Protein backbone atom coordinates (compact mmCIF):
# COMPACT_ATOMS: atom_id res chain seq x y z
CA UNK A 1 0.00 0.00 0.00
CA UNK A 2 1.14 3.52 -0.73
CA UNK A 3 -0.32 6.89 0.12
CA UNK A 4 -2.73 6.75 -2.81
CA UNK A 5 -2.81 3.12 -3.98
CA UNK A 6 -4.31 0.33 -1.88
CA UNK A 7 -2.91 -2.60 -3.88
CA UNK A 8 -0.87 -5.14 -1.92
CA UNK A 9 2.72 -5.90 -3.00
CA UNK A 10 2.62 -8.04 -6.13
CA UNK A 11 -0.90 -6.98 -7.12
CA UNK A 12 0.29 -4.50 -9.75
CA UNK A 13 1.62 -5.91 -13.03
CA UNK A 14 4.80 -4.68 -14.72
CA UNK A 15 2.65 -3.50 -17.64
CA UNK A 16 0.19 -0.75 -16.71
CA UNK A 17 -2.39 0.95 -18.91
CA UNK A 18 -3.36 4.41 -17.69
CA UNK A 19 -6.72 5.96 -18.60
CA UNK A 20 -7.59 9.31 -17.05
CA UNK A 21 -11.11 8.12 -16.27
CA UNK A 22 -11.33 5.40 -13.59
CA UNK A 23 -14.55 4.11 -15.18
CA UNK A 24 -12.60 3.58 -18.41
CA UNK A 25 -10.21 1.44 -16.35
CA UNK A 26 -13.18 -0.69 -15.27
CA UNK A 27 -14.61 -0.91 -18.79
CA UNK A 28 -11.24 -1.80 -20.35
CA UNK A 29 -10.54 -4.42 -17.67
CA UNK A 30 -13.99 -6.00 -18.15
CA UNK A 31 -13.64 -5.91 -21.93
CA UNK A 32 -10.01 -6.92 -22.46
CA UNK A 33 -8.67 -8.71 -19.38
CA UNK A 34 -9.25 -12.26 -18.15
CA UNK A 35 -9.80 -12.79 -14.43
CA UNK A 36 -9.61 -9.06 -13.70
CA UNK A 37 -9.47 -8.25 -9.99
CA UNK A 38 -10.04 -4.83 -8.43
CA UNK A 39 -6.72 -3.88 -6.77
CA UNK A 40 -7.28 -0.23 -5.93
CA UNK A 41 -10.21 2.00 -5.15
CA UNK A 42 -8.60 4.59 -2.87
CA UNK A 43 -10.28 7.92 -3.71
CA UNK A 44 -12.35 6.06 -6.31
CA UNK A 45 -9.30 5.67 -8.56
CA UNK A 46 -10.14 2.20 -9.81
CA UNK A 47 -7.40 -0.22 -10.82
CA UNK A 48 -7.71 -3.81 -12.05
CA UNK A 49 -5.14 -6.52 -12.62
CA UNK A 50 -5.79 -9.47 -14.92
CA UNK A 51 -4.29 -11.11 -17.96
CA UNK A 52 -4.37 -10.38 -21.69
CA UNK A 53 -3.29 -13.28 -23.91
CA UNK A 54 -1.67 -14.81 -20.85
CA UNK A 55 0.30 -11.67 -19.92
CA UNK A 56 -0.31 -9.81 -16.64
CA UNK A 57 -1.67 -6.30 -17.05
CA UNK A 58 -2.92 -3.64 -14.65
CA UNK A 59 -5.28 -0.90 -15.82
CA UNK A 60 -5.12 2.05 -13.40
CA UNK A 61 -6.98 5.37 -13.57
CA UNK A 62 -4.87 8.51 -13.24
CA UNK A 63 -7.43 11.28 -12.90
CA UNK A 64 -7.21 14.40 -15.02
CA UNK A 65 -4.13 16.57 -15.37
CA UNK A 66 -0.43 16.09 -14.78
CA UNK A 67 -0.37 16.64 -10.99
CA UNK A 68 -2.81 13.74 -10.55
CA UNK A 69 -1.08 11.42 -13.03
CA UNK A 70 2.27 12.26 -11.44
CA UNK A 71 1.17 10.92 -8.05
CA UNK A 72 -0.04 7.59 -9.45
CA UNK A 73 2.87 7.07 -11.85
CA UNK A 74 5.46 7.90 -9.19
CA UNK A 75 3.93 5.30 -6.86
CA UNK A 76 3.41 2.72 -9.63
CA UNK A 77 7.06 2.98 -10.65
CA UNK A 78 8.80 3.51 -7.31
CA UNK A 79 6.68 1.31 -5.04
CA UNK A 80 5.22 -1.31 -7.38
CA UNK A 81 7.96 -1.64 -10.02
CA UNK A 82 5.88 -0.78 -13.10
CA UNK A 83 8.08 -1.09 -16.20
CA UNK A 84 5.83 -0.31 -19.17
CA UNK A 85 3.28 2.47 -18.79
CA UNK A 86 0.88 3.31 -21.60
CA UNK A 87 -1.65 6.09 -21.32
CA UNK A 88 -4.97 5.33 -23.02
CA UNK A 89 -6.66 8.71 -23.22
CA UNK A 90 -9.00 10.97 -25.13
CA UNK A 91 -7.71 14.05 -26.94
CA UNK A 92 -8.88 17.04 -28.96
CA UNK A 93 -7.67 17.27 -32.57
CA UNK A 94 -5.67 20.37 -33.52
CA UNK A 95 -5.04 19.70 -37.23
CA UNK A 96 -7.52 19.31 -40.13
CA UNK A 97 -6.10 15.93 -41.19
CA UNK A 98 -6.75 14.48 -37.71
CA UNK A 99 -10.35 13.31 -37.59
CA UNK A 100 -12.81 12.26 -34.91
CA UNK A 101 -12.13 8.64 -33.75
CA UNK A 102 -8.61 8.67 -35.19
CA UNK A 103 -5.84 7.34 -32.98
CA UNK A 104 -2.90 9.61 -32.24
CA UNK A 105 0.40 8.26 -30.89
CA UNK A 106 2.23 10.91 -28.92
CA UNK A 107 5.81 10.84 -30.18
CA UNK A 108 6.62 13.84 -27.99
CA UNK A 109 4.55 16.09 -25.75
CA UNK A 110 5.03 19.83 -25.44
CA UNK A 111 3.80 21.58 -22.34
CA UNK A 112 3.77 24.87 -20.49
CA UNK A 113 5.38 22.99 -17.59
CA UNK A 114 4.95 19.62 -15.96
CA UNK A 115 5.10 19.00 -12.19
CA UNK A 116 8.76 18.13 -12.97
CA UNK A 117 9.49 21.57 -14.36
CA UNK A 118 11.32 22.79 -11.26
CA UNK A 119 14.18 20.33 -11.79
CA UNK A 120 14.89 21.52 -15.34
CA UNK A 121 15.26 25.26 -14.55
CA UNK A 122 16.24 27.02 -17.81
CA UNK A 123 16.08 23.81 -19.87
CA UNK A 124 13.14 23.23 -22.22
CA UNK A 125 13.09 19.46 -21.78
CA UNK A 126 11.41 17.47 -24.60
CA UNK A 127 9.27 14.67 -23.10
CA UNK A 128 9.44 11.79 -25.59
CA UNK A 129 7.81 8.39 -25.98
CA UNK A 130 9.70 5.09 -25.93
CA UNK A 131 10.64 4.35 -29.54
CA UNK A 132 10.04 0.58 -29.33
CA UNK A 133 6.51 1.10 -27.99
CA UNK A 134 5.83 3.80 -30.54
CA UNK A 135 6.97 1.59 -33.43
CA UNK A 136 4.95 -1.40 -32.19
CA UNK A 137 1.84 0.76 -31.67
CA UNK A 138 2.24 2.26 -35.14
CA UNK A 139 2.37 -1.23 -36.67
CA UNK A 140 -0.62 -2.41 -34.62
CA UNK A 141 -2.64 0.66 -35.67
CA UNK A 142 -1.71 0.27 -39.33
CA UNK A 143 -2.83 -3.36 -39.27
CA UNK A 144 -6.28 -2.16 -38.18
CA UNK A 145 -6.60 0.23 -41.13
CA UNK A 146 -7.83 3.05 -38.91
CA UNK A 147 -7.02 6.77 -39.06
CA UNK A 148 -3.62 6.82 -37.37
CA UNK A 149 -1.15 9.59 -36.66
CA UNK A 150 2.16 9.83 -34.81
CA UNK A 151 3.66 13.13 -33.80
CA UNK A 152 3.77 15.88 -31.26
CA UNK A 153 0.93 16.38 -28.82
CA UNK A 154 0.23 19.12 -26.27
CA UNK A 155 -0.21 18.23 -22.60
CA UNK A 156 -2.25 21.16 -21.32
CA UNK A 157 -2.85 22.22 -17.72
CA UNK A 158 -6.33 23.42 -18.59
CA UNK A 159 -9.32 21.98 -20.39
CA UNK A 160 -11.01 25.37 -20.73
CA UNK A 161 -8.38 27.20 -22.70
CA UNK A 162 -7.83 30.97 -22.48
CA UNK A 163 -4.89 31.16 -24.92
CA UNK A 164 -6.10 30.86 -28.52
CA UNK A 165 -2.85 32.56 -29.61
CA UNK A 166 -0.82 29.68 -28.15
CA UNK A 167 -3.04 27.09 -29.86
CA UNK A 168 -2.48 28.91 -33.15
CA UNK A 169 1.30 28.70 -32.74
CA UNK A 170 1.12 25.00 -31.89
CA UNK A 171 -1.15 24.32 -34.87
CA UNK A 172 1.29 26.24 -37.07
CA UNK A 173 4.13 24.07 -35.75
CA UNK A 174 2.40 20.75 -36.36
CA UNK A 175 1.03 19.77 -32.95
CA UNK A 176 -1.58 17.10 -33.64
CA UNK A 177 -3.79 17.01 -30.56
CA UNK A 178 -4.28 18.25 -27.01
CA UNK A 179 -4.64 16.19 -23.86
CA UNK A 180 -3.55 16.71 -20.26
CA UNK A 181 -1.10 14.05 -18.96
CA UNK A 182 1.45 12.59 -21.40
CA UNK A 183 4.32 15.07 -20.85
CA UNK A 184 4.63 14.18 -17.17
CA UNK A 185 4.28 10.46 -17.92
CA UNK A 186 7.15 10.66 -20.43
CA UNK A 187 9.30 12.69 -18.04
CA UNK A 188 8.85 10.23 -15.17
CA UNK A 189 9.48 7.23 -17.43
CA UNK A 190 12.75 8.81 -18.59
CA UNK A 191 13.78 9.58 -15.00
CA UNK A 192 13.30 5.98 -13.89
CA UNK A 193 14.34 4.29 -17.19
CA UNK A 194 10.90 2.87 -17.89
CA UNK A 195 8.98 2.62 -21.17
CA UNK A 196 6.07 4.97 -21.81
CA UNK A 197 3.70 5.92 -24.60
CA UNK A 198 0.42 7.81 -24.96
CA UNK A 199 -2.16 6.22 -27.28
CA UNK A 200 -5.02 8.67 -27.72
CA UNK A 201 -8.46 8.60 -29.33
CA UNK A 202 -9.76 11.84 -30.80
CA UNK A 203 -12.98 12.62 -28.94
CA UNK A 204 -13.45 16.21 -30.16
CA UNK A 205 -12.08 18.63 -32.71
CA UNK A 206 -10.78 22.08 -31.88
CA UNK A 207 -11.18 23.31 -35.48
CA UNK A 208 -14.53 21.81 -36.49
CA UNK A 209 -16.03 21.68 -32.97
CA UNK A 210 -17.35 18.15 -33.59
CA UNK A 211 -17.46 15.81 -30.60
CA UNK A 212 -17.91 12.07 -30.26
CA UNK A 213 -21.32 11.24 -28.78
CA UNK A 214 -20.99 9.47 -25.42
CA UNK A 215 -22.57 6.25 -26.78
CA UNK A 216 -19.96 5.98 -29.53
CA UNK A 217 -16.95 6.51 -27.28
CA UNK A 218 -16.63 2.93 -26.08
CA UNK A 219 -16.32 1.33 -29.50
CA UNK A 220 -13.87 4.01 -30.59
CA UNK A 221 -11.79 3.54 -27.46
CA UNK A 222 -11.53 -0.22 -28.08
CA UNK A 223 -9.05 0.27 -30.94
CA UNK A 224 -6.84 2.38 -28.67
CA UNK A 225 -6.79 -0.23 -25.88
CA UNK A 226 -6.07 -3.03 -28.32
CA UNK A 227 -3.19 -1.06 -29.87
CA UNK A 228 -1.76 -0.31 -26.40
CA UNK A 229 -1.89 -3.97 -25.32
CA UNK A 230 -0.43 -5.21 -28.60
CA UNK A 231 2.43 -2.69 -28.39
CA UNK A 232 3.17 -3.54 -24.76
CA UNK A 233 3.88 -7.19 -25.57
CA UNK A 234 5.27 -6.87 -29.10
Ligand SMILES: O=P(O)(O)O[C@H]1O[C@H](CO)[C@@H](O)[C@H]1O
Nearest residue numbers: 019020021064089090179180
Ligand atom coordinates in the same frame (compact mmCIF):
# COMPACT_ATOMS: atom_id res chain seq x y z
O1 LIG B 1 -9.86 10.81 -21.38
P1 LIG B 1 -8.72 11.09 -20.45
O2 LIG B 1 -7.76 9.97 -20.37
O3 LIG B 1 -9.16 11.57 -19.08
O4 LIG B 1 -7.90 12.31 -21.13
C1 LIG B 1 -8.40 13.59 -21.46
O5 LIG B 1 -9.69 13.86 -20.93
C2 LIG B 1 -9.59 14.71 -19.77
C3 LIG B 1 -10.29 16.02 -20.07
O6 LIG B 1 -11.60 15.82 -20.38
C4 LIG B 1 -8.09 14.90 -19.52
O7 LIG B 1 -7.66 13.96 -18.59
C5 LIG B 1 -7.53 14.69 -20.90
O8 LIG B 1 -6.16 14.35 -20.95
Ligand SMILES: O=c1cc[nH]c(=O)[nH]1
Nearest residue numbers: 090091092178179180
Ligand atom coordinates in the same frame (compact mmCIF):
# COMPACT_ATOMS: atom_id res chain seq x y z
O1 LIG C 1 -7.62 17.54 -22.87
C1 LIG C 1 -8.47 17.32 -23.73
C2 LIG C 1 -9.04 16.05 -23.93
C3 LIG C 1 -9.97 15.86 -24.91
N1 LIG C 1 -10.35 16.92 -25.65
C4 LIG C 1 -9.81 18.15 -25.46
O2 LIG C 1 -10.19 19.10 -26.17
N2 LIG C 1 -8.90 18.32 -24.51
